[in-house]
Amino acid sequence: MTNPFSIAGKTILVTGATSGIGRATALLCAHMDAHVLAFGRDPQRLDSLLAEMPGEGHRVFSLDLTSPEQWPSVIASLPVIDAFAACAGVASMAPFSFVTREELERVMDTNCFGPVMLVQQLLKAKKLAKGGSVVFVSSVDGPRIVHAGNSLYSASKSALVGMARNMAIDLAGKKIRVNCVLPGTTDTPMIRTGSADEQQLAETAAHLPMKRFADPGEIANAIVFLLSDAASYVNGTELVVDGGTSII
Amino acid sequence: MEMNEFIGNFAELFDDTAPEVFTPDTRFRDLEEWSSFLALAVMAMIKSEYDVAITADEMRSANTVQELFDTVQKYL
Numbered sequence: 001m002t003n004p005f006s007i008a009g010k011t012i013l014v015t016g017a018t019s020g021i022g023r024a025t026a027l028l029c030a031h032m033d034a035h036v037l038a039f040g041r042d043p044q045r046l047d048s049l050l051a052e053m054p055g056e057g058h059r060v061f062s063l064d065l066t067s068p069e070q071w072p073s074v075i076a077s078l079p080v081i082d083a084f085a086a087c088a089g090v091a092s093m094a095p096f097s098f099v100t101r102e103e104l105e106r107v108m109d110t111n112c113f114g115p116v117m118l119v120q121q122l123l124k125a126k127k128l129a130k131g132g133s134v135v136f137v138s139s140v141d142g143p144r145i146v147h148a149g150n151s152l153y154s155a156s157k158s159a160l161v162g163m164a165r166n167m168a169i170d171l172a173g174k175k176i177r178v179n180c181v182l183p184g185t186t187d188t189p190m191i192r193t194g195s196a197d198e199q200q201l202a203e204t205a206a207h208l209p210m211k212r213f214a215d216p217g218e219i220a221n222a223i224v225f226l227l228s229d230a231a232s233y234v235n236g237t238e239l240v241v242d243g244g245t246s247i248i
Numbered sequence: 249m250e251m252n253e254f255i256g257n258f259a260e261l262f263d264d265t266a267p268e269v270f271t272p273d274t275r276f277r278d279l280e281e282w283s284s285f286l287a288l289a290v291m292a293m294i295k296s297e298y299d300v301a302i303t304a305d306e307m308r309s310a311n312t313v314q315e316l317f318d319t320v321q322k323y324l
Contacts, residue, residue: 095285098292149288197308200284 004230008033011057012227013081013122015065015115016088018045020188021137024216025085025223030055032224037078039063039088065114066106068121075125083133083227084122086115091190092152104152111156116163123174131175135226136164137219138180143238144246161238168236177235179226184242186214210243249298249324254317257297261289272314294320 012029016022017038026038026049035057040046046060063070065088090110092103115136122128141147142154143161161180168178185191191201191213205212222241225231240246251272258276259267265281276282287307294316295301300323310316 093288094292095289098289098296100296148285192304197304 004232005225005228006032007083007224007228009035010082010227011035011037011079013037013039013078013084015039015084015086015118016137017060018042018049020087020190021183021186021216021219021223022085022087023049024220025087027053028217028220028224029085029227030058037061037081039065039074065118066109068114068117071118071121075121075127078122078125078127080127080129081122081132082129084119084128084135085223085227086118086134086136087223088115089137089190093149094152095149096151099152104155107152107156108159111153112159112163116160116167119167119178123171128176132177133227133231134164134167134171134176134178135223136160136178136180137223138164138182138238140182140184140240140242140246143180143182144240144242165236172235177226177231179231179234179236180238181219181222181226182238182240182242182246183219184208184214184240184245186216186219187212188216208243208245209248212243214241214243249317249321251314251317254320255313257293258290258313258316261286261293270313272312272317274313275311276313276316277311290316298324300324 007029012034014022014026014036017026018040026036029036030053033055036053038046038049038060041064043062046062050058050060061074063074088110090107092107119134138160139157141150142158146154164178164180171178219241222239255270259270262281265279291302291307298320300320302319306319310319
């Protein structure tokens with residue numbers, strides 16, 4: 001009997017692959033014998049990732065998801081992919097009174113417009129295989145819960161979920177599934193971009209049901225499940241991976 | 249940048265603390281209303297009013313209004 005959870009031999013595109021959840025996902029896919037196409041902005045970190053990924057057939061691409069003019073040449077050089085894990089994201093915190101249209105557009109661009117339009121470009125170039133899977137990394141922040149000062153990020157992650165649900169319906173005819181993973185606070189460099197210091201982060205973690213933040217690898221596990229054939233009838237949904245945070 | 253104007257902008261972020269409480273020597277972290285959300289608001293106000301993006305470390309290391317003012321001033 002074949003293992004439906006296996007992703008061996010699949011070609012998987014991962015964005016945001018040089019840090020946090022994206023890096024953990026790329027490494028997990030490589031360890032599970034998939035061929036990884038890793039997108040990131042930092043060439044040195046991409047090289048480091050490439051060196052660390054076991055197996056063969058991996059490639060890395062340096063590009064910016066907010067610069068669509070960079071995409072066509074890269075997409076043209078890609079093989080047909082079986083699955084896409086959209087992990088690139090940016091955090092931005094400001095009380096609503098200080099939210100600017102410019103910053104809202106910047107956050108929306110990276111967290112929503114970029115990954116969504118990349119899927120469209122892959123489809124147009126016929127680089128996303130029938131039976132494929134798209135997984136967007138959204139967040140519980142926005143779709144499930146909110147935090148003070150986090151409206152920019154929440155709006156972008158909520159928009160992503162709304163788009164993903166509709167994409168799931170529109171692409172079902174192509175047998176392409178589209179789902180979101182909704183992580184709770186995950187121990188990545190992103191959570192250290194705000195005003196909280198290590199002590200405050202530790203206090204925040206202590207108030208969570210499981211008394212800790214998620215490890216990026218725990219989010220990657222959920223992403224890989226949705227990428228795999230084990231999730232072949234899972235479409236248009238959100239898999240919450242937050243240690244129970246959003247139900248209290 | 250004038251200190252009085254800076255204090256005015258700073259005080260405006262507080263809903264329950266009287267504006268006259270604020271002087272250059274005010275240790276804002278000791279105020280009952282102080283919170284991590286207000287720290288975020290202070291950083292956003294400084295960016296909005298003075299086009300200066302102070303770092304989280306700089307925000308954390310400032311304890312008085314004067315220290316915060318000096319942090320902003322070095323970028324102007």
